[in-house]
Amino acid sequence: MSTLTKQPLADAPAETVPKNDDRPRLFLAGVGSVGGTLLRQLQALPDAQTAPRVIGACTERRAAWYDAPRPPAEVDEAFPGGVPTDWPRLLEHLEKAAAHADAPLVFVDATDSVEVARYHARLLEAGCSVVTPSKHALTQEQAYFDRLQRAAGNHDGQDSSSGTATYHYETTAGAGLPVLSTLRDLLRTGDRIERVRGAASGTLSFLFSRLREGDPFSAAVEDAIARGYAEPDVRTDLSGEDVARKFLILGRTMGLTLERDDLDVESLVPEALRDVSLDTFLDELPRFDDEWAERTRAARENDATLQYVGRLAGGHIRVAVEEVPADAPFGLLSGTDNLFEFQTARYDGAPLSVRGPGAGPQVTAAGVLADVLAAVRDA
Amino acid sequence: MSTLTKQPLADAPAETVPKNDDRPRLFLAGVGSVGGTLLRQLQALPDAQTAPRVIGACTERRAAWYDAPRPPAEVDEAFPGGVPTDWPRLLEHLEKAAAHADAPLVFVDATDSVEVARYHARLLEAGCSVVTPSKHALTQEQAYFDRLQRAAGNHDGQDSSSGTATYHYETTAGAGLPVLSTLRDLLRTGDRIERVRGAASGTLSFLFSRLREGDPFSAAVEDAIARGYAEPDVRTDLSGEDVARKFLILGRTMGLTLERDDLDVESLVPEALRDVSLDTFLDELPRFDDEWAERTRAARENDATLQYVGRLAGGHIRVAVEEVPADAPFGLLSGTDNLFEFQTARYDGAPLSVRGPGAGPQVTAAGVLADVLAAVRDA
Known part of the structure; x- marks a missing residue:
């Protein structure tokens, strides 16, 4: 059930993620052909026990935040009980969830939105790993690329300030191919x-x-x-x-x-x-x-x-x-x-x-999934 | 300088690795065309500051164990001051070094020796990561392969008992190619x-x-x-x-x-x-x-x-x-x-x-080096 509007923001992360659950958490932006396929592939993972659970998802129009992280199969892509997508509010939720250090948090951007791409740096800086098949963030001005690299600790061998968030974009060239x-x-x-x-x-x-x-x-x-x-x-x-x-x-x-x-x-x-x-x-x-x-x-x-x-x-x-x-x-x-x-x-x-x-929902989603697993491993 | 015969074994790891040095350590078995090329590639790494340092090396005949881990360039492949290779003794040294938890330890087997391949499981079980371009260990009887997987925590999703040692053999098929x-x-x-x-x-x-x-x-x-x-x-x-x-x-x-x-x-x-x-x-x-x-x-x-x-x-x-x-x-x-x-x-x-x-010392050594860096990252 979405609690995005029902619950005081300050309490959200503590209440939505039980302290004893250290399984990785995933937020999925975009449940089109790649995002939807990703949910099904996540659900079918060989090692379902340690698979990430979904903390929320959204489309351009509607969003849902889950009280308790859900198995991917239980994400209803029509978001019954969801609310209109409100990015400032979602970002606050995500930043607070990232501060909950027990379990890694991965944000998957499977949208084709420049607006969402512009949030990647902020999410990384908050300690939330980002995985995306979208080329938007990486092809903005060079300064934004540099900021992403710095925030993900990939730049000049420096460590990230948060130490855990990583950025994964393997599928932006060749989809699932190892390019x-x-x-x-x-x-x-x-x-x-x-x-x-x-x-x-x-x-x-x-x-x-x-x-x-x-x-x-x-x-x-x-x-x-x-x-x-x-x-x-x-x-x-x-x-x-x-x-x-x-x-x-x-x-x-x-x-x-x-x-x-x-x-x-x-x-x-x-x-x-x-x-x-x-x-x-x-x-x-x-x-x-x-x-x-x-x-x-x-x-x-x-x-x-x-x-x-x-x-x-x-x-x-x-x-x-x-x-x-x-x-x-x-x-x-x-x-x-x-x-x-x-x-x-x-x-x-x-x-x-x-x-x-080098394209297609199955192979692209599989590449995104490999990135999600790498983000979880690196966290 | 080799201290393999001069120093009481019980004290070796504590004395050979200063407590304040948490850089990854590497032992290289085999300094033929792949092993020798690996040393030169290690020395030329873009990020030399965090590159592994060499704790010892050996050929079939001679071995050296270094008081203080050395930069790869300072490994003399002729082992002046080295001693005859004595595997039981080397393994004891390595097991003790692996117990020194500050810095990851990686054993690189660049030999063509079945005997050395038979030590991989023991090293993994002691918490020492193993990287090899040799096919011997992996093509012994299935039970030995299973033991390697278990020791490296790759089997059935179970965690390794030591929790850190990993096994890397990417170069055994296609050398540096991502196979x-x-x-x-x-x-x-x-x-x-x-x-x-x-x-x-x-x-x-x-x-x-x-x-x-x-x-x-x-x-x-x-x-x-x-x-x-x-x-x-x-x-x-x-x-x-x-x-x-x-x-x-x-x-x-x-x-x-x-x-x-x-x-x-x-x-x-x-x-x-x-x-x-x-x-x-x-x-x-x-x-x-x-x-x-x-x-x-x-x-x-x-x-x-x-x-x-x-x-x-x-x-x-x-x-x-x-x-x-x-x-x-x-x-x-x-x-x-x-x-x-x-x-x-x-x-x-x-x-x-x-x-x-899919062969040749340069591309094989580069693949081994990528494995060494992965072993260090996973540790």
């Missing part, structure tokens, strides 16, 4: 990153595999939409913004100081079609098919094929269509697979590479 | 492993890429030897034993109960040449070139190519030459790359895969 964790292990052991290359958008991998097979560009785009691979407005995928943000996160995680505007990003949305309606965009897109067919043919003459590739090297990030050898992993990418390649001082010949589906 | 860590994250989050496939031997990947290009089998073997890819007796690679052990470790890590004899393993060493000298083996090998050429040609007729593949599914492991599609990742493997593919309940379409060099 950021691999980068982190390379850095931690003193390897030097020479280059990271990535086909980091399943939608664009699919698109270019269709172009390779001779489909017109507009037909490939329509097909991606029909199969449910694309964002509601497919221009979000085509703009390259999603790939750019993934590389911005990789770069900042490597310690680079970078703003979004420092990246070179090639948008696949023709200049003339950026501000029109989605319907107009789709109607007009076939006008550009010849251009793409020509570009594809030119690549083929070089035994190459087109791929949308992010590339981080020498402190700079470029996200653009590249001609890649037709028989190399980037040229052979099929389905909606992602591919990330790390070339380093130690992996100086053949790169270390990771490939597989 | 076992990926498997572990899949299991930990409740995914169900349907199938693991792997080209787990760089030497055999190289061999089959040469066969694909038309080289005779014997010439490909000679070339692998000339390039330094092969074990001193190349039959160690060709027998499939190394790949079999990697899959035995993957299977046991998944919770399967398996003895080595439960695996189906195809050896590439002709029956008649198993017990002859290495020279005779190499002289006689060309007799089998036609057979391999024929097998390669037959595969090509199916648009396939040959690859040596480990396959774990339905609780069973098979390690053998397979016909794989010529345009699939296993068919296109080049150089000495390894490739591991995980097909799971969540990765049920395209698999999650990891590829790259």
